[in-house]
Amino acid sequence: MYACFGSSLRNSLSRLLVMAMLLTLVAVLDVRTAYAADAPEIHRMSDAVQAGKTFTITGWDMTAASQDVAIKLDSTNTSPATPPGDALHPTIIQSDRKGNYVTVTMPDGATAGVYNVWVKNATGWSAPAKINTARAIWISEKQAWSGQKITIVGRNFAGSEFGAGNGTAVRLKNSSNTVNQTISASNAYMAEFSVSSGTPLGTYDVEISNDSGVHWSKPSSGQQLQVVSVGSDPLxxxxxxxxxxxxxxxxxxxxxxxxxxxxxxxxxxxxxxxxxxxxxxxxxxxxxxxxxxxxxxxxxxxxxxxxxxxxxxxxxxxxxxxxxxxxxxxxxxxxxxxxxxxxxxxxxxxxxxxxxxxxxxxxxxxxxxxxxxxxxxxxxxxxxxxxxxxxxxxxxxxxxxxxxxxxxxxxxxxxxxxxxxxxxxxxxxxxxxxxxxxxxxSFTNSYMEFSFGVYVNTAEYYVATGNTLIGHTAVNAEKHGLSVRANNYLADNTIIGMRSVASGLVDGHDNDGEAIMSEAPGGYFNYGTVSSASGLSVTVSADRALIAPTVMYSYPAIQIIDGTGLGQLRRVTGISGNTITVDKAWDKMPDSTSKWTLITPNEHTTAYNNTITDNDKGIWLFGNAYDSVVANNTFLDSEGVFIWSVNVKNANESNLSPNYFNRVSGNVLTGVSPLSKNSGVGVASERFDNGGGHYLAVQAFGNEFRGNDLTGTNETPVGNSITEAPAYNTGIYISTADIGYYDGNNDVTVSGDTTNTIVEDNTVRNKQYAVTLTHSSYGTVLAGNKTANVTSAFVNNTGAHNTYNANNAGSAASQSTVAAPTFTPAAGAYSAPQTVTIASSTTGATIRYTTDGSTPNANSPIYRAPLTVTPPQTVKAIASKAGMLKSAVSTAAYTASGGGGTVTLQAESYDDMNGIVNFGSTIGDLHNGDWIKFSNVNLGSGFATLRTRFTNGDVSAKTAEIRLDSLSGTLIGTISTPPTGGWSNWTETVSSLTGASGTHDIYIQFSGMTDFDWFRFEDSVSAPTPVTIQAESYSSSNSVSNYVSTIGGLNPGSWVKYSSVDLGSGFSQMKFRFTNGESTTKTAAVRLDSLTGTQIATITTPATGGWSNWTEGTASLTGASGIHDIYILFSGATDFDWFRFE
The missing domain is CATH 2.160.20.10 (Single-stranded right-handed beta-helix, Pectin lyase-like)
Structure with missing residues (x-):
């Protein structure tokens, strides 16, 4: 966690269990009566409700007497005051002792769509509220012209999410015009559209529907879009x-x-x-x-x-x-x-x-x-x-x-x-x-790679999509990914390596590792009880002097966290004495039973379809989260999703950071954090009250965990102080007053720091428990979850209250296996270093590898670019992907060859061709310009001749050219095929070769009709004695710094010249010692006799991680023989020690 409550509050190793105040608190806290004088009021309901699934209805006065729930499909956008006679009455599976929610199951077979919902108590029915309507929350800009794109963010945008069709539509509407817009991209939480060319200039509400226009929603933020005249935008x-x-x-x-x-x-x-x-x-x-x-x-x-x-x-x-x-x-x-x-x-x-x-x-x-x-x-x-x-x-x-x-x-x-x-x-x-x-x-389509850092953006109406963030894990320093506050949409980002250590646990580095974090530094100010309320004013009793806060993001807000009006959030417009003024009327007026907290809310974070790999943590909602969604993300070797609530009271501060109405759904987690050896999703509420860990108010309310696929490793997790998340070996956790310094089992029967949580349709594999519930958690629903290889029990319940547990005996579906990695070029004997690529045919697989022959594991480097492999060397690789089983380990042994013997190419085994006919064991039917290609042929230190078996039944001789690396590449030989007197008369011919050394693609281009059986490189050339050039011993140079034993200070266009270098009969490769302290790869061209002479090699110098990190590289040579002046022309900054021709 970045700049949060302070490690002293999180890193304790002991608990103080103080019970003396229990009976007093029972009397104080459990003051609500079971009967309400008012009919119920509905505040919020679950999103994306499907037939046969549970959903929760939150609000007030939902008391047990005469309690009932009614629902009716609404296909005409009507809102009857009371349920009609044919309304459905879903089964109530859980009620709240304080009347703040009721949880029901949508009837099996209920038609998918938008429903009116009513709740009844002894006084009567509530007014109706609607489930499954699109909920627009905010838009990405306040102005646009024709053709420009606008993103609208919210909930329930895709009917398919709750079993209906996708009738997503967007329109711009004002008092004069209603203009339908064309959606260019959408999902359940976002719709992107371009302002249509026929839209008149003006200011509009942006409205969205998920049912083809029956129900419309405009942003709850109050934003409008002004359509303006087309301007200039050349970038x-x-x-x-x-x-x-x-x-x-x-x-x-x-x-x-x-x-x-x-x-x-x-x-x-x-x-x-x-x-x-x-x-x-x-x-x-x-x-x-x-x-x-x-x-x-x-x-x-x-x-x-x-x-x-x-x-x-x-x-x-x-x-x-x-x-x-x-x-x-x-x-x-x-x-x-x-x-x-x-x-x-x-x-x-x-x-x-x-x-x-x-x-x-x-x-x-x-x-x-x-x-x-x-x-x-x-x-x-x-x-x-x-x-x-x-x-x-x-x-x-x-x-x-x-x-x-x-x-x-x-x-x-x-x-x-x-x-x-x-x-x-x-x-x-x-x-x-x-x-x-x-x-x-906005932050879009960009790349970041760093050893120490975080990308912070505190803006509301913030879009971050299509970015890649890479943590340079070779450096032991603090790393975080995206840090956000309120009203943001984070989608399709790839975040890798947010961790401070390469492997294992290092003291002092327990405060990083989040891929995405919605955090609240300096965003919690005070709490207390309500004395009275009327209109837009609330008179309060505060735990410490009440002052108007200075905020660095979002806005100052008061949230009701217990008693009458629970869950309401209002913008604070003023504070005078003990009176707080808010921006709009309360849906339910708070009273003397109500408790409040003063915060800057991190509302409406949407983290969707991000790929999160090799991070100590994962997606962390670090307090003040309200109506946020973490959905359809994939996690590999990362900890998962954590929602953290806390009450803090000490000499310097009094605050409570709540998390209400958040949804974690459809995420796929595979593996565990390399630091904590744990993974999962869940919520924790903690009591840092400096007084024994007593209940104050509801910290976490109305959170849901649905449809997540969680596969662990059954390793023993490291302690709680490592990543803030509990160290339970469990897939899903509802942890209350259980892991912090002052947490304890005080006030168990009257509390409910974590209240009204749904855990449904999740899959858990390879854990000790599927779910862990602790004391002081209240009102949890466990339904329809599945398991595999859960070694103890489905649920570890250490004292939670009012828990519903049904239909959790199902077995998890089996998982497919990732395709094993393959290597190009393949393992074998090579006389020169090889550039090796590793791939898996499983799309999106992550590959980890080793180059020392050891077996790769979760701490091995992730493959991201081709490797330079110098024989003899063994590469091993394993592929993994979230939601799948790891592949088998693949091994490629690259051995050294001495360059002797022969190399035979069967004519029919080409890698590419044009115009030829493959007869199975030979090729033929050739015409002028036809060609074949053989890839990555290792010619070692060189061959002098090419033997060819052919037949030519034509009446005239034909020829074929042998070239390196392309049809216009270096010509190393010519084959002549005179007539053989018939197509069944096979013979052999021998051709001389020049420059046939190193590893190359071999192209053979034909002039006409001949059939071929094979081509054999023979008469190997012994490798000459290497020639070494000290970099600083140049004959002349341009824009080069001579450091006595090395050279550097290079810019694009810098060059050095070495006069009269004797390359003898030829070399196949050039080695060089270099360091590149920049973060990008540089190159250098090696040429003969002038800066524009024949290019015989390209030197490539990737970043080495610092100017003091020296390494060696290898480049293939073509035509490197005889006595020449050697020119090396550089593209940018690299330091060199020596160059060696081999």
Whole structure:
């Protein structure tokens, strides 16, 4: 957990069990009567209710006397005051002693669709409420023009989720127009549409239906969409505010003296261009052509966009001394953007900026009186808006931390609204991206790889989709994935390696590992009881002095957490003395039985269809979660889903962080966390009350766990202090007052810190228990769950109350097995290193591998790029996928060959061809231009001749060319096939070869009719004595730093020359020793006799994790014989020690 309640509250190893106050608390807490004077009121109901499944109805005055529930299919959008005579009456399976909920089972065979629901007590029937209607919650933007996309987020958008058809529809509606929109993508929680070309300009409600327009819903956020005139958006930002930039005013920085590839500081010239554009009241664009520019720090004026020609080609190299930033904003207004460029550290330069990019307000802003303010901590002090990063790359060393003040964070954004990151790539040691934005933000189709960091965005109406986040697990440092607050949609992201240690447990690193976390730092302020309430005012008794909170995200809110009005959440508009004013009337007026908490709610998180692999934790809802969904995510070797509630009281604080009405469904978990050796889904409510662990109020209410598939390993979990989640060997847990320092079994009979939980249709495998329930949990429904290899019992119940347990004896379905990995090239004898790819035919499988012959396990590296295998070496691999059994271990042994003997290619065993006929054991029917290809043929140190068996029944001689790697590749020989006097007359011919060494694809292109049986490389050439060149001993060079025993400081276009190198009769490979402390792979071309001469090799130097990490590489050679000047032309920063021809 990142910046939460403090490790001292979570890491205790003992409990204090204080029972003295039990009888007193019974009298105080259990004050509600069993009879209600009012008819019931329905507050909320379960989403996506199917026939034969349970659902809960929450509200007030649902007391036991004369209790009944009625439902009626509503196909015409009517709301009768009382149930009609033909209404169905589902079976009540659980009721609440305080009248706050009732749980029923939807009748088997009930027609799928929207229903009216009524609840009855002794006074009468409630007003009707509807289940299964679409519930729109928020939209992604407040303006759009024709063709731009808008995302609407909510619940129940897909009728198929509850057994109906998918009648999803979206329309824009105002007093003058109703315009149907075309949906481009949708699921149960999201619909994306493009504003149709026929939509008149104006402000609209965005409405959605899941039943083809019978019932409509508009966002509960109150947002509306303004359709505006089409503007200019040359970068494809996809937002209406793109039209507020002056794209037509583009200035080339070269006009102000900025020169690419000059090797000198270009800051002043680029800044001059920025200032000139900024002097225009409408701003504009500063354009940088491809090339390398060295900078210290640039400052963007308002309405200025810094735009490169291309992300790969426009490179800004930082040469500053560690200032605050490399690029920032001049003003607090925002309206700035950066696009299509890379920012990195200049080769050989040690200093980093503290933060590469700062958009919007700086960390400290002086108010009108000259006093400092800090917008990061106060939503009211943020003013900047309309900021973007599009196609931006930040690229530097992954392996080493920066000096103090030179941390190398990728970005910080402070603003009021509208911040966009798209199609970008951030790689470097420190991945802390801090974005303190109030509303309207997005993070899409981008890549992050870091050793230490987290991507924070505090915005409401925040969309994060299609991103990949990679934790560099070789470095033992704190890592988190996406950190969010309220009203967000997180979907289709891949998050890997959020953990601080490579394997095992390391003290001091128990506070990271979340792939996604909705957390509430500084978001809980006070609690107490209600004295009285009327209208929009509530007079309260607070546990400590009641003051208006300063909030850094979301908004200040009061939530009723016990007694009358339980579950209601209201925005706080003011606090005066002990009176709290709210924004809208209460559905049920609180009274003296009511308890409250003052928080910033993390409402409406939606985490959908994310892929989460190799993380210490998983998706964590760290308090204040309200109406959030975690659905259809896949977890592999990660802990799962955890909802954490807590009551804290000590000398410094009084707060209660609740979690209400959250849904965890359809997730697939396989394996366990590499740290805790545990996995599962569940909720925990804890009592950090500094007084023995006593009940205060309902911390967790109305949470549901449905349809999750959970497969563990039956390992013994590590203790509770490791990942906050309980260390039960169980698939699902409802844990109350059981794992914290002050937790204990006090107030058991009157409590219910965790109340009204549904656990239905889950599958649990390879655990000690399927479900664990602890004391002080109340009102749990266990229904329709299935198990396999649960070694003790279905449920471990240590004292929960009012539990419904039925139909949980089913057996889990069997699982299919992931296809075993395969290796290309295949195992065998090779005289040179091989570039080996590993693959499984199971789509989406994760492959772990070893290169030392050991058996891969959960701590082995994950395969993400081809491996360089140097014989003799053995590679082993295993494939896994969430919801499936692991594959068998595959082994590939690459042995060393001496280059002797022969290599025979059967003609019919080609890998590719054009125009030929395969006769089973021979080929023929050839015409001019026909060809065959043999892949990855290992010719070792070389062959001098090619023997061929053929027949030519034609009247004229034919020929065939033998080339390396392509039809236009190096010609190594020519086959001549004279007539043989008939097609049944087979003979052999021998052809001379030149340059036939190394591993290559062999192409043979024919001139006409001949049949072939086989081709045999013979007369092997002995490997010559290696020739070693010390890198620093060049004859001449360009833009190269000589470090006496090595070279470095390389830029694109740097080169070295080594004169009169004798390569003898030829070499097949070139080895080299190098280090690449950057995060991207570099290359170098090896050429003969000039910078444009024959290229005989390409050197590839992947990142080594730091400039002190030296390794060796190998490149294949073609045509490397005789005496030549050797030129090596570099693409970028790498240091070299030596080059060796072998």
């Amino acid at each position: 494809g930002l996809g937002v209406a505010w793109a039209g507020n930039f002056n794209w037509a005013n583009q200035v080339n920085a070269s006009s102000y003296g900025a020169t690419p590839n000059s090797g000198v500081d270009e800051t002043a010239d680029i800044q001059a261009a920025i200032d000139a554009v900024g002097a225009n009241p409408n701003g504009g664009v500063v354009y940088l052509a491809d090339g390398t520019y060295r900078i210290t720090s640039l400052h963007l004026s308002r309405k200025v966009v810094l735009r490169g020609q291309s992300r790969a080609g426009t490179i800004l190299q930082y040469i500053g001394t560690g200032g605050v930033s490399a690029i920032d904003s001049k003003t607090n207004f925002g309206q700035v953007g950066i696009a299509n460029l890379t920012v990195t550290i200049a080769p050989g330069h040690a200093s980093r900026p503290d933060i590469f990019l700062i958009l919007g307000s700086p960390w400290e802003v002086l108010d009108g009186s000259g006093n400092p303010t800090y917008p990061a901590g106060n939503v009211l002090q943020r003013t900047a808006e309309q900021m973007f990063l599009k196609g931006v790359k930040i690229d530097y060393d992954l392996g080493t931390n920066g000096a103090p003040g030179q941390r190398g964070f990728p970005m910080m954004t402070l603003g009021k609204e509208r911040f966009l990151v798209a199609d970008s790539d951030f790689r470097g040691f420190a991945g802390y991206a801090h974005n303190y934005v109030n509303q309207y933000s």
